Structures are given as C-alpha cells and as structure tokens.
Amino acid sequence: MKYKCPKCDNTTYEIGEMRATGGTLSEIFDVQNKKFTSVTCKKYTYTEFFKAKTGALSNIFDFFTN
Template sequence: MNYECPKCHNTSCDIDQMQATGGLFSKLFNIQNKRFTTVTCKKCTYTEFFKSKTSAISNIFDFFTN
C-alpha cells in the first residue's frame, strides 16, 4: 500500500473498519447501517474515515443478532 500520513508524513498505517448507526429507526433497533474504513497512522494516530457500502443482508443479520 502506498500511504503517507498528511500530518507527520509517516509511511506505515493500520487499516480497520468501524460501524455506526444512522437515523432514529436504526438507533432504536441498534442497527449498525453505516460502515467506514479507517486508516490510522502508526506514528501519530491521525485517522481518516472512508465510507463503505453496506448490503441489505448484513443489515438484516445485524438486526437479528442484537
């Protein structure tokens, strides 16, 4: 991966995913319907978020497992 931190110019990072709720319905039923890919600098911990697509089946699975 070709990465350079915009803050400290370090070239190593961690990539992970984060989920969040959206509107009122999602919050009431604890459905994590917003997904983001995170890129975090290993040196200064500056983190960027990139929106990822979610599928309907993952939202349904999330609803029944909460």
Template sequence: MKTLNYTCPKCANTTYSIGQMRATGSFLTKLLNMQTEKYSTVTCKNCSYTEFYKAKTSALSNIFDLFGA
C-alpha cells in the same frame, strides 16, 4: 490485504493500519440498534491520525445485524 500508497498528512509517516467501524444512521436504526453505516479506517502507526472512508453495506448484513442485537 491491499497495500496503499499512504502518507500521513500530519506527520508524513508511511506506516499504517487498516480497520473498520460501523455506526447507526437514522433515529429508527439507532432505536433498533442497527449498524447500517460502515466505514473503513486508515490509522497512522506513528501519530494515530485516522481517516474514515465510507464503505458500502449490503441489506443482508443489515438484517443479520438486526437479529444479532
């Protein structure tokens, strides 16, 4: 896991956890329940403030998501 030089903008804490979130994009992907948008998250362990960063998704992962729904 890559270590970040992260300081929470709300409480100045330096401990954090990293996660990810997936979401639908357009109406069609919502209708088909395809999670085409992917975001990395950084959450402060002290105050739970969370920042989202858009991540790249591959066409292959979107196809697997369609069949896994």
C-alpha cells in the same frame, strides 16, 4: 493500498472498521447501517475515516446478532 499520512508523511498504518446508526428507526432496532473504514498512522496515531458501502445482508445480520 498506498497510504501516506498527511500530517507526518509516514507510510506505516493500520486499517480498522466502524459501524454507526443513521436515523431513528436504525437506532430503535439497533441496526448499524453506516460503515466506515479507518486508516491510522502508526507513528502519530492520526486517523482518517472513509465511508464504505453496506449491503442489506450485513444489516440483517447486524439486526439478528445484536
């Protein structure tokens, strides 16, 4: 992946992942059905989030492991 920080033009970064709930039923059953990939600039720690697709299998796995 080629990434350049929009704030400082640095090209070193870290990639992470975050999951979140997306509605009442998701919150009740504690299922994180929204997935985001984060890219963080190593120089200034500026972070951007990008929405990622989640599959039904990962949602079922989350339900039984929480």
